[in-house]
Amino acid sequence: MARIVAERADIVPKLGEIFREHGFEGASLALIGQKTGLGKSSLYHFFPGGKEEMAAAVLADIDAWFEANVYRPLREADDPRRAIADMRRSVVDYFRSGRRVCLVGAFALDNVRDRFALEIRNYFVAWTQALGASLERAGHDRQIAHQRAEEAVANIQGALVLSRALGDPSVFERALARIEAQLLA
Amino acid sequence: MARIVAERADIVPKLGEIFREHGFEGASLALIGQKTGLGKSSLYHFFPGGKEEMAAAVLADIDAWFEANVYRPLREADDPRRAIADMRRSVVDYFRSGRRVCLVGAFALDNVRDRFALEIRNYFVAWTQALGASLERAGHDRQIAHQRAEEAVANIQGALVLSRALGDPSVFERALARIEAQLLA
DNA sequence: GTCTATATGGAGATAGAC
DNA sequence: GTCTATCTCCATATAGAC
Numbered sequence: 001m002a003r004i005v006a007e008r009a010d011i012v013p014k015l016g017e018i019f020r021e022h023g024f025e026g027a028s029l030a031l032i033g034q035k036t037g038l039g040k041s042s043l044y045h046f047f048p049g050g051k052e053e054m055a056a057a058v059l060a061d062i063d064a065w066f067e068a069n070v071y072r073p074l075r076e077a078d079d080p081r082r083a084i085a086d087m088r089r090s091v092v093d094y095f096r097s098g099r100r101v102c103l104v105g106a107f108a109l110d111n112v113r114d115r116f117a118l119e120i121r122n123y124f125v126a127w128t129q130a131l132g133a134s135l136e137r138a139g140h141d142r143q144i145a146h147q148r149a150e151e152a153v154a155n156i157q158g159a160l161v162l163s164r165a166l167g168d169p170s171v172f173e174r175a176l177a178r179i180e181a182q183l184l185a
Numbered sequence: 186m187a188r189i190v191a192e193r194a195d196i197v198p199k200l201g202e203i204f205r206e207h208g209f210e211g212a213s214l215a216l217i218g219q220k221t222g223l224g225k226s227s228l229y230h231f232f233p234g235g236k237e238e239m240a241a242a243v244l245a246d247i248d249a250w251f252e253a254n255v256y257r258p259l260r261e262a263d264d265p266r267r268a269i270a271d272m273r274r275s276v277v278d279y280f281r282s283g284r285r286v287c288l289v290g291a292f293a294l295d296n297v298r299d300r301f302a303l304e305i306r307n308y309f310v311a312w313t314q315a316l317g318a319s320l321e322r323a324g325h326d327r328q329i330a331h332q333r334a335e336e337a338v339a340n341i342q343g344a345l346v347l348s349r350a351l352g353d354p355s356v357f358e359r360a361l362a363r364i365e366a367q368l369l370a
Numbered sequence: 371g372t373c374t375a376t377a378t379g380g381a382g383a384t385a386g387a388c
Numbered sequence: 389g390t391c392t393a394t395c396t397c398c399a400t401a402t403a404g405a406c
Contacts (some may be wrong), residue, residue, distance in 0.1 A: 002262040006371080038372085039371095039372095039374090040371055045371060046371090104350070109208075109294060121352070124347060124351060150356065155339065155340070155343045158339035158341065161339065165289070166306060167302075167306070169219060222391060223390085228390090229384075234380075235383065
């Protein structure tokens with residue numbers, strides 16, 4: 001099972017952290033090599049497409065994580081209100097109370113936005129639709145459910161921006177408490 | 186008055202647009218030279234500190250604009266509720282219904298965040314305090330006013346992220362209508 | 371799969387003439 | 389204040405041995 005040699009699957013999460021901390025352009029191959037402990041040759045062995053392929057792999061990894069841990073629970077849970085409360089916990093945890101940046105949100109504001117426009121779009125569409133489905137099953141009108149979901153997803157991003165700008169994780173936690181309350185109201 | 190030769194004051198707004206569109210690292214000196222019509226020498230004549238000084242000048246310019254057009258009206262207007270409605274209009278206009286990125290928010294998520302940590306922080310603190318002052322004068326408890334202001338400022342950033350990610354300005358406009366309604370409620 | 375060495379381009383920045 | 393020419397450095401990416 002566990003091998004000494006590197007595998008793509010081991011590297012991708014590390015790449016994610018590096019991109020989160022330094023951004024796409026700020027994550028030089030030298031830095032990536034340093035942080036992953038891999039030489040450039042190894043990196044190109046795993047990702048022949050270079051940095052762009054690395055970022056794409058990270059985005060796919062993020063998508064898979066949210067699909068399994070956020071979207072699907074929202075869509076399929078027996079109790080939609082409980083699923084929303086679970087979402088809050090997952091999200092606060094995932095973003096480390098706002099200390100961790102949302103890579104997709106950061107990409108959306110960044111120079112790379114055009115290169116990953118589809119992935120960025122899909123992330124937010126999927127989240128909004130899954131949350132909308134939960135709200136609908138919780139008894140809301142379809143239109144209202146979608147509106148509220150969109151609002152919540154946007155507000156989470158806003159909380160990430162502000163809490164990072166102020167260097168204050170409590171901003172994020174308070175915001176997520178409010179967002180959950182609004183969703184459950 | 187109006188001279189042919191370039192002045193710092195003429196260049197800074199252009200720099201702002203370039204940084205908004207391409208990010209700090211994506212705005213190469215070659216690109217800046219191209220878009221401003223100035224050679225590198227001229228740019229270094231105006232900004233001996235290079236790109237960092239350019240970005241600092243842009244942030245100072247943004248701060249001055251918000252101070253004059255947003256913060257001061259919020260603090261000093263006779264009718265605080267009217268000031269909040271004016272803020273919404275100013276903000277929708279300024280961000281071109283979400284088509285224009287908030288440079289400060291983008292910097293907050295970017296690699297350059299540490300270099301401009303103070304300016305980024307001040308932007309959001311000033312906005313939150315000015316809006317909080319308006320809400321207080323509108324009759325809210327000090328604590329509540331601050332909370333609501335922080336929430337609104339964060340939500341505006343979230344609206345910018347989402348509307349850009351979806352490529353849909355209507356997301357931004359709807360969000361700002363909601364935000365205004367929540368502030369005036 | 372990982373190493374060392376290297377190609378090549380573009381980045382930020384500067385010098386000095388005009 | 390703006391030009392042309394140039395410096396230096398580091399970026400991404402590749403080649404080929406092991």
